Amino acid sequence: MKINVVKLTIKKAASLMEQHAFSSYDLTKECLHRIEAMNQKGPALQAVLEVNPGALDAARRLDQERAEGTVRSLLHGIPLLLKDNIATGDDMHTSAGSFALRDSFASRDASLVRRLREAGAVFVGKANMTEWANFISYTMPDGFSARGGRVKNYFHPDFPVGGSSSGCAAGVAAGFALAAVGTETSGSIVKPSVHSSLVGLKPSIGLVSRSGIIPIARTQDTAGPMAKTAEDAAILLDIMAGCDSEDLATVSADVWKRQRAAHSYDCRREHCRIGVLRQFFAHITPSHKSLIEKKALQRMEDNGHQIIEVGNFAPYENIYDENTPDYLGEEVLIYEFKASLESYLRNWTRERTFLTLKELIQYNELHRDQAIPYGQEVFYRAEAAAESGYDSIYQKARERDYRVCVTCGLEKALQENKLDLLAFPHFYGCTVPARAGWPALTLPVGIDFQQGATALTLVGDQYDDWRLLQMASVLERLLN
Structure with a gap:
């Protein structure tokens, strides 16, 4: 059987393997073949930094388990990509795309990797990414890393890829894996998922452990699934979510289990009240606006969903008007980065070559042409903030972000408009749920052949991730 990995979903692949239409070995081999043919050759997507030398052996072992009657989960034998800032305690590097950590290995699997392995996932490789999750330079292009070059969009090399989980997105679109795990601090799952026409979920902070992920900021970082359907994203979230003693932000198992039980993603039919934030339409192209209006919003309304115009969304000026008193700056990320990164370097790297941000800065300066072709202004700011007593600025910024994004923003809009x-x-607007710690999900709408793909980014209540996935699955059926 010829395997069309570009269109194949996790759910369908699990069903076909159960029917013995193909094996995990066959499926993994096809993904690796596509990487070989398209990653550095052909269109040279540069979406994968390295393949897993143990991928086929893992697939073979999982096939043997299936033959003996053991199927661990719907992910049993499913090929996945991992972003290169997620630790794996195997023969793959964990470098965040950087030249400095190009030879670095993690001492063990990140918590979410351990969960996925136990569920039977096969990791085919590490995905390229905007280096250091786009937190080193203000001029670095999306999708670029010193280690892997610049990721290209699968649909057209001139289309944007978004950052920083761009390799994950391009890789899934190209059939290098059936899904991927990316990370986000502010837009890094959402943006590349929009550009590659995927369902990308940035979960509520605390559902998925961050232990073993090269960090930016503990208050906003999270990992999340990037998949072809909302159902596939939910399959991944079910396995990834849970408590971890190494990440105090993870909510109790009782909370996320109650959420999962209360909102099955089996997609019972229900009509939604969807608030459309009109102010943000000023930033999209006419062709994308037309696709969203006609292919998505009109079709939803025609099928009984209520489209509610939300005309005045309080955080809008805070994002796009730098003169406002509550302009949303980067103070929180700048303050939290150094301590978070140094904790990872101490506790997760095998070599312990670098233990401080200052050591990385000095190394980059010595290897400027190879390591920092776009500079490292963000690293300088983070080091300076730690040295100059930034506490009061940080606390005010945290209070501002909550007031603007939650109290006056998402919470108010959802409650007042029911x-x-x-x-x-x-x-x-994706920075709003990112700073709030609320879930955000991309719902692909279509592709314009001049401007690329577009989508709606849907936001639901905090810790209501599974209901958001359920409603997204209902809506994506309408959009076909």
Whole structure:
């Protein structure tokens, strides 16, 4: 049987393997073949930094388990990509795309990797990414890393890829894996998922452990699934979510289990009240606006869903007007980065070559042409903030972000309009759920052959991730 990995979903692949239409070995081999043919050759997508030398052996072992009657989960034998800032205690490096950590190995699997392995996932490789999750330079292009070059969009090399989980997105779109795990601090799952026409979920902070992920900021970092359907994303989230003693932000098992039980993603039919944030439409192209209006919003309304115009969304000026008193700056990320990164370097690297941000800065300066072709201004700011007593600035910024994004933003809009969901066009406004710690999900709408793909970014209540996935699955059926 010829395997069309570009269109194949996790759910369908699990069913076909159960029917013995093909094996995990066959499926993994096809993904690796596509990487060989398209990653550095052909269109040279540069979406994968390295393949897993143990992938086929893992697939063979999982096939043997299936033959003996053991199927661990729907992920049993499913090939996945991992972003290169997620630790794996195997023969693959964990470098965040950087030249400095190009030879670095993690001492063990990140918590989410351990969960996925136990569920039977096969990791085919580490995905390229915007280096250091786009937290080293203000001029670095999306998708570029010193270690892997620049990721290209699968649909057209001139289309944007977004950052920083760009390799994950391009890789899944190209059939290098059936799904991927990316990470986000502010838009890094959402943006590349929009550009590659995927369902990308940035979960509520605390559902998925961050232990073993090269960090930016503990208050906003999370890992999340990037998949072809909302159902596939839910399959991944079910396995990834849970408590971890190494990440105090993880909510109790009782909370996330109650959420999962209360909102099955088996997609019972229900009509949603969807709040559309009109202010943000000023930033999208006319062709994307037309796709969203006609292919998505009109079709939803025609099928009984209520489209509610939300005309005045309080955080809008805080994002796009630098003169506002509550302009949303980067103080929180700048403050939290150094301590978070140094904790990872101490506790997760085998070699312990670098233990401080200052050591990385000095190394980059000595290897400027190879390591930092776009500079490292963000690293300088983070080091300076730690040395100059930034505490009061940080606390005020945290209070501002909560007030603007939660109290006056998402919470107010959902409650006052009695909404199930808020809908941003494309990825505009994604910093709001990122700073709030609320879930955000991309719902692909279509592709314009001049401008690339577009989507709606849907936001639901905090810790209501599975209901958001359920509603997204209902809506994606309408959009076909």
